[in-house]
Amino acid sequence: MINHGLYAESDRSPNTFLFCLKPELQPLQIKLQRGKLNVGLEELDDFIQSNEVVKIEPWIKSATNMDRDGDIYLNRIYRVYIDENKEMETDQLIASIQSLPCILYSESEYLNKPFYTPNDPKYTNQCSLEAVKANLAWDFWNMEDNTPGDENILLASVDTGVDYTHPDLIENIWVNQAELLGNEIIMSLFEIIDGDLDGIISAPEISSFMITQEDVNDDGI
Numbered sequence: 554m555i556n557h558g559l560y561a562e563s564d565r566s567p568n569t570f571l572f573c574l575k576p577e578l579q580p581l582q583i584k585l586q587r588g589k590l591n592v593g594l595e596e597l598d599d600f601i602q603s604n605e606v607v608k609i610e611p612w613i614k615s616a617t618n619m620d621r622d623g624d625i626y627l628n629r630i631y632r633v634y635i636d637e638n639k640e641m642e643t644d645q646l647i648a649s650i651q652s653l654p655c656i657l658y659s660e661s662e663y664l665n666k667p668f669y670t671p672n673d674p675k676y677t678n679q680c681s682l683e684a685v686k687a688n689l690a691w692d693f694w695n696m697e698d699n700t701p702g703d704e705n706i707l708l709a710s711v712d713t714g715v716d717y718t719h720p721d722l723i724e725n726i727w728v729n730q731a732e733l734l735g736n737e738i739i740m741s742l743f744e745i746i747d748g749d750l751d752g753i754i755s756a757p758e759i760s761s762f763m764i765t766q767e768d769v770n771d772d773g774i
Contacts, residue, residue, distance in 0.1 A: 564664045567640045570647050571612060572659035574629040576621075581631065583609055596653050604646055608634040624657060632662065 574581070581592040591598045592609060601609070609631050613620070616627035635646060643661065651659040673679075682688065717726050746758050 565643075566662040566664055567643065568637060569632050569634050569662045570643060570659060571630060571632055571662050572647075572650055573625060573657045574631075574655060575657045576624045576626055576629070578629065578655055580611075580628050581609070594655055596655060597650075600650055600653065604649070605636040605639055606633055607636055610634075629657075 578594075581594065581597075583590070583592050590601050590606060590609065592601070600606070611628065612630040612632050613627050616630075618626065618628060620627040633646075633650075635643065639646065647659045647661065650656055676682065715722070715726070717723065717728055
């Protein structure tokens with residue numbers, strides 16, 4: 554493992570390790586039949602049964618044959634879960650599976666945590682950052698003995714909105730139904746503010762409405 558100094562710690566997973574199939578082999582067909590795990594390769598199936606392997610899964614589920622670096626195909630890298638009573642034998646299992654003719658390489662799986670402490674004094678007030686685990690992606694940098702710019706660099710984010718009907722979001726995002734067009738309360742308020750009834754609410758119309766509400770700065774007071 555190459556260390557560029559950006560990690561506070563690098564823990565080795567006690568109950569998982571990785572292996573990669575040789576490039577001439579097809580990706581595994583992982584099946585669980587009558588409680589018995591098999592992958593369609595006899596030598597690997599024997600290893601699984603004799604070493605109490607709990608689970609095998611693709612390391613990167615979305616990887617395809619296009620994702621490769623020389624003989625290493627990302628869709629041929631797998632994560633092995635071992636039984637907790639085998640955790641003290643991880644090194645031995647890695648060496649054992651490496652000796653199989655179908656295996657290109659095997660290695661420990663490391664759980665890297667970036668070394669980074671935000672200097673934003675209001676960081677603790679931003680609950681969304683912790684909720685999406687944004688801090689786990691900060692400070693990643695792949696240039697040894699170098700730093701990613703300085704305080705003079707400005708970053709801009711262009712927000713084009715959220716497609717809440719996207720398959721990845723629709724079941725995981727909360728939508729305030731009261732804000733949707735078609736809601737009777739919203740539509741009634743829309744018609745009141747839209748003075749010229751052109752279907753578009755302009756800044757002067759909003760200002761006029763707020764004046765009638767005696768709340769020009771829209772602070773509710």
